Amino acid sequence: MNKFFRRIGILLSLVAIFALAACGGGDKSTDEASATKDNDAASSFPEKDINGVIQWGEGGATDIISRTLASIAEDEIGASLIMQNKTGASGAIGAQYVYDQPADGYTLLFGAENPNLYQLLEISERDYVNDFVPVSIIGQSYAGIVVNKDSEFDTLEDLVDYASENPGKLLMGTSGEGGLPHVASAMLKSELDTAFNLIPYDGDGPLSVALLGDEIDVTVLAVSAAQEYVDSGDFKMLAVLNDSSLDSIPDVPPITDIYPQFEQYLPWGPFQGIFAHKDTPEDVVQKLSDAFKAAQEDEEFIEKLTSLGVDPVNLHGEEAEEFVKANQSTSTWMLYDAGETDISPEELGIPKVGE
Structure with a gap:
């Protein structure tokens, strides 16, 4: 009787081992199937239209x-x-x-x-x-500090002096927290003791429209977004946030020519990806x-x-x-x-x- 139960025990152990092996093999098979599926998807990609989501507004x-x-x-x-x-x-x-x-x-x-x-x-x-x-x-x-063509400010020094003496009075358009104008305003505040009233918009396009319509006094735009307005004479760019001038706007001074202390932050600027x-x-x-x-x-x-x-x-x-x-x-x-x-x-x- 004891021999019978021992044999039963051995058989049960073998069944358990094979079951575990089968489970392990099943996981491997599942992983291989998943990898094969990914490879098949990659080899046939793309099979339909691709959606491109732009996180900023038009223009x-x-x-x-x-x-x-x-x-x-x-x-x-x-x-x-x-x-x-x-x-x-x-x-x-x-x-x-x-x-x-x-x-x-x-x-x-x-x-x-x-x-x-x-x-x-x-x-x-x-x-x-x-x-x-x-x-x-x-x-x-690269970024540029821009004002409307009719602005009383013709130089960055004029703008900085006014913003320092009249904290919070000038309206600076931004693209929200973490946007280019926000970071640039932090640099100006840290080094030049300026204080602007920050007004948020949904990207460079809406910011440009706001500046054209005199809703704001100043903003910081990517040069790529401001270029056409500067070329047409609608905007004045007071400085570029860079340590050297740009070939596309050679007449606009780099900020380090006016305030050398900004060199520690540069080169720096927006990117697209x-x-x-x-x-x-x-x-x-x-x-x-x-x-x-x-x-x-x-x-x-x-x-x-x-x-x-x-x-x-x-x-x-x-x-x-x-x-x-x-x-x-x-x-x-x-x-x-x-x-x-x-x-x-x-x-x-x-x-x-x-x-």
């Missing part, structure tokens, strides 16, 4: 550059790019929308630098480094990157960027990732050092550039 630098590139890239990708603007919350609404979509490469974020500051300013939990993968960094832009959800299959990201890389080599597109005061960079892969991290480091520490936020970038695991 701004990001909008102009994104739509121009999208029309060229369609032939390289082999699918239509359906572009739409999703504005609000300093671009966070558009970024969150893309993050919430399936990570399959069919929804891309055409964005600027703002998500690099979301966590620091408690605007959103999303950021480029942790939640997205760069498909392409298109270009590095294309991003996918972090979990998008690598092969799909690579396909998209290759297509946008080829599109950005188009001579007419390069001429367009250059005419807008944008340096074409056309970065992909690790180079793009390092570029985004460096921009985040510079911008977050700039705001923190200017006293614009109580949260230290160090708390978010963001090192200073070079550390």
Whole structure:
């Protein structure tokens, strides 16, 4: 009897072992099936239109550059790019929308630098480094301090003196917390003791309209967005936030010619890029990157960027990732050092550039 039960016990043990092996084999099979599915999806990508989400309003630098590139890239990708603007919350609404979509490469974020500051300013939990993968960094832009053609201010010194002596009286248009004008105003406040009344708008396009209509006294725009208004005489650009002049607007002085103390922050400026959800299959990201890389080599597109005061960079892969991290480091520490936020970038695991 004891021998019988021993045999039964052995048989049961063997059954258990085989069952566990089957389970393990099932997991492996599932993983292989998932990998095969991803590979199949990548090899056939794209099978439908791709949605491009622009996180800023129509007519701004990001909008102009994104739509121009999208029309060229369609032939390289082999699918239509359906572009739409999703504005609000300093671009966070558009970024969150893309993050919430399936990570399959069919929804891309055409964005600027703002998500690099979301966590620091408690605007959103999303950021480029942790939640997205760069498909392409298109270009590095520069910023200019601009006023209406009829403004009483003809030089940056005039503007700074008035803003210092009349704190809060001048209306500065911004694109919200973390936007280019907000960061620039923090630099001015930190170094020149200026105080502006910040009025938010949904990107460079609406800011330009507001300045044209005298709704605001001053703003900071990407040179790419302000260029046509400066050329037409509608805007006066008092200075560029750079340590040297720009070929596209050679008569506008760099801010360091007027206030040398800004050299510590420069070179710095906005950028435009294309991003996918972090979990998008690598092969799909690579396909998209290759297509946008080829599109950005188009001579007419390069001429367009250059005419807008944008340096074409056309970065992909690790180079793009390092570029985004460096921009985040510079911008977050700039705001923190200017006293614009109580949260230290160090708390978010963001090192200073070079550390």
